[in-house]
Amino acid sequence: MRLIMWKTWFILTFFTVQTSTQQLGTGCPSGFVKYNGNQKCYGFVASQTTWASALEYCSIVGGTLPQITDANIQAFLEAQISSRYKESNYVISTENNYHYHYIMDNGIDVRGQTSITFEVMACNDAHIALSKDNGVDSRDTYEIVIGGWGDHQSVIRDCKQCAHMDTNVQQQHPIDCQNYSSFWVSWTNNVIKVGKGNDVGKQTFLTWNDTAPHDVNYVAFSTGFGATGKWKVKRGNYNPGLFWIGASDLASEGNWLWLPSKQKFSYSNWAPTEPDNINYYEHCALIDLHRGYKWSDDNCEERRNFICETIPNDEGNEVIGK
Incomplete structure (x- = not known):
């Protein structure tokens, strides 16, 4: 069927x-x-x-x-x-308040997609939420932290502020206060991956296979813990x-x-x-x-x-x- x-x-x-x-x-x-x-x-x-x-x-x-x-x-x-x-460019600002900004509000629809690429400029604690429901980060949400803990550690969590399912401490200072850094995030076949650059699947530094997965329909960005951020997202028809x-x-x-x-x-x-x-x-x-x-x-x-x-x-x- x-x-x-x-x-x-x-x-x-x-x-x-x-x-x-x-x-x-x-x-x-x-x-x-x-x-x-x-x-x-x-x-x-x-x-x-x-x-x-x-x-x-x-x-x-x-x-x-x-x-x-x-x-x-x-x-x-x-x-x-x-x-x-055809490609559109979006710039999103996030405050030092650990409040998620759902990019659907900017017209960036990831439903039916399995990855997103973006650039972020922040001193530390770039947070990405992958949610089942728009505007809801309290349930059915994977949380990714890039450059947390003073820009020294990155993690995947199975919910907001939950246990770390994968941790990377090898990539010291992955983000920067003055310059944009490029990353991608994918969610295919129950596997959450995070990598550097614009080539999805390349330079992976975080991976987690969720045995009890939920759908990812919406993406959100956040900063906090002493940092504000600017995010750039390019969305093409391909x-x-x-x-x-x-x-x-x-x-x-x-x-x-x-x-x-x-x-x-x-x-x-x-x-x-x-x-x-x-x-x-x-x-x-x-x-x-x-x-x-x-x-x-x-x-x-x-x-x-x-x-x-x-x-x-x-x-x-x-x-x-x-």
């Missing part, structure tokens, strides 16, 4: 929201754009899912995740993502801006293939130090919008945006049901 509902959602979302890019007469599904270089159609999906689920969703339109076999295809995909991407492609080394570590064709690489566009297989879990490839559209390996179970590739249908645009 859940799979049927997801498929229905995918069809309704993909084939209605994406209609601004409909290419009449190309033989591509509605919402796809045709690349004449290889006579393929490409669709760009803002919703997030795992690598395997993305592959399945692409099969609904008779396609697969993209096989990027030369620099021209890569450049085409970059241009298409860039033309569609979030987190990481797009699954059809490459994997699941069968053999380091032997990257295009799946399901099992074709070996004739071209690659890895970012510096990639693929790095952090924690030995990263076996699926993606395009990272925030790293100049370079490729990175990632945990296949993370929820990302994705691209579908299919062959044009000579009979016209509509292929569903045929």
Whole structure:
């Protein structure tokens, strides 16, 4: 039942929201754009899912995740993502009162998302709440503290001011009074993670697997204990801006293939130090919008945006049901 509902959602979302890019007469599904270089159609999906689920969703339109076999295809995909991407910037101030400010009040909606990236400038005690209900931090809330205890310790708590589920004292002075520091927080498959930088899943320094999880629908920021703070949040229509492609080394570590064709690489566009297989879990490839559209390996179970590739249908645009 859940799979049927997801498929229905995918069809309704993909084939209605994406209609601004409909290419009449190309033989591509509605919402796809045709690349004449290889006579393929490409669709760009803002919703997030795992690598395997993305592959399945692409099969609904008779396609697969993209096989990027030369620099021209890569450049085409970059241009298409860039033309569609819209980003808004928000600045939020928090007082020295340990009172959570829910970012939904600023129009930042994380429902249906599994991560957030942000920058914070504070001397100490940057607090993040991940809540089930908007404006309610007294129950069903994970609490993250970055740079607490005089900017010497960071923790994940299973509720506000509750026991520490993970603690990091190695990252001394993770935040700064005068400069912004970048972080990400993710909540996927019952696992809460915190890391430095803008690349979700990289430079992780806090992790906790909750065996009795609750939903995360709302995010809030707070400072206190002698500190005020300023927070910057960038929200794009593609979030987190990481797009699954059809490459994997699941069968053999380091032997990257295009799946399901099992074709070996004739071209690659890895970012510096990639693929790095952090924690030995990263076996699926993606395009990272925030790293100049370079490729990175990632945990296949993370929820990302994705691209579908299919062959044009000579009979016209509509292929569903045929």
